[in-house]
Amino acid sequence: MGRTLAEKVWDDHVVRRAEGEPDLLFIDLHLLHEVTSPQAFDGLRLAGRPVRRTDLTIATEDHNTPTLDIDKPIADPVSKVQLETLRRNAAEFGVRIHSLGDVEQGVVHVVGPQLGLTQPGMTVVCGDSHTSTHGAFGALAFGIGTSQVEHVLATQTLPLAPFRTMAVTVEGELPHGVTAKDLILAVITKIGTGGGQGYVLEYRGSAIRGLSMEARMTICNMSIEAGARAGMIAPDETTFAYLKDRPHAPQGEDWDAAVAYWRTLGTDEDAVFDHEIFIDAAELTPFVTWGTNPGQGAPLGANVPDPASFADPQERASAENALAYMGLEAGTPLREVKVDAVFVGSCTNGRIEDLRAAAAVVEGRRIADGVRMLVVPGSVRVSLQAVEEGLDKVFTAAGAEWRHAGCSMCLGMNPDQLAPGERCASTSNRNFEGRQGKGGRTHLVSPQVAAATAVLGRLAAPSDLTSTVAVEA
């Protein structure tokens, strides 16, 4: 019987397989950041163990880093200690690091792919649940806890429980104005926050094949929000074209050997998935969340749902809690929900295409009075590219704030936070209570919807802007 993409990558990394034991898998790339690594390095020190493969390990600073005044000392003393701890650990153990101010610094899941370190057929781990992003290249990539970070540092392997496979097949063409973000939000609402539990999702079908690498990363990034172990997309010409000539992509004969291998990775025609779901791309519309988990979403054209409409008592209770926290009334059209802030950035939507898409919407327009819009590039490289294209000026001319790279308001570990009760349209990945700041209220949206929302001051799609007059340039 044929094998799926995920099964092939798994099989190619089994170091040891024994009866009654989990498979021991080799890890090709280990990404580190400051938040989930300090206790792991401490563990190594206590046991007197080195990092086994510093040449397969790389660190970047992202969660705590400020997005303003990066040339000054970090104001928050606790953040400062954590960043300094990473720097000290990297120096002591010989791990490559990209610190604040370095041209390769940025959100770990933006940095790996742009350096060409993330390649098809690899196993990639990081102490960060959004490691699923790297699955866009046909890598088996997943988030791990700090104990596992220590395990990988010490052994470059992980014992892993077997997974099941789920095909998420999206056929057709995404309608104009509908993005990868809308697609993945719709998938999560369809299968629920636990629907992917135990599964590696493989996104396939003509709609997926038609997406850019950046859009594919947006989709795989949010696989974890459906509870999945990982999300993957088979490598193809789009993948190879993205990787060619990146700093760490194979060169010359190695490139040819790599591509030949990568072409063998796609799911075999006779392979069987444990579960399959189908989505008609043509039926998708801009999608937003109304609740406090990423599965509580609806088309932008819908109303805030009535908790009573949920048959499952747990879901009903969850919806009731969510509406109370979000300060929303059942039946309110989502398009009438006013926002105080807009955040464009994160490992979900902080890449150059995302910034271009948001800039195209605000270009020649002003953001609404009383709305604060923060634009945070996913990495310094993305930032430099955006500046070269003049996108920073487009944003600032519209009244938005252009910031330095980092995780920023996706999780508010740095000073970029919502005030209690503030409502934000955010291109990030989690609308959990307090995620963007204590008492903050988050609606997850695409970059296009975020930008249109900033202009109108209420949840909106770019198509809603056609009736408004653009400011003369």
Added chain:
Amino acid sequence: MEKFTTHTGRAVPLRRSNVDTDQIIPAHWLKKVTRSGFEGGLFEAWRKDESFILNRPERQGATVLVAGPEFGTGSSREHAVWALQNYGFHAVISSRFADIFRGNSLKNGLLTVVLPQETVERLWALTESDPSVEITVDLEAREVRAEGITASFELDDNVRWRLLNGLDDISITLRNEADIAAFEATRPAFKPRTLPVA
């Protein structure tokens, strides 16, 4: 890791589904570089409400958390497990756990037990009607026992063996160091390295 064989204690019924790790321990707590001292951050936002279940006098000293489905979704932060342990919990019972949280818990000796939602409801009803009731989580017998309730649960044999003996994963893996070295010798040359490129 400390051994886990069997544990008996009073319970906290947490009647909420989709309790994500941002609720268990908010991000601003993650700046700490130790594994201890997270108890104050456990469910920090909800604990500001005096009526929150964890704040009630009859729940002080409870050691078994009985939670709704999809417990531990979201971020991979192991700090969520440390916060529960630092606070004093030894076991969490739910009908469904998020994968990464579950993995993290079992690597730290916090036993996460999966029981049918129907059984969770019965445990909720029991501890709500009498908060002094004790629940026993017996890993050797793979059984949860409380007044009038005996429920067996499943747990992977290998994971159970590691928990019962308090074994350290890394030292087990390093016993097979030769296998790792042999695998490394066969890796294709085109695989990337993180060493800086000129």
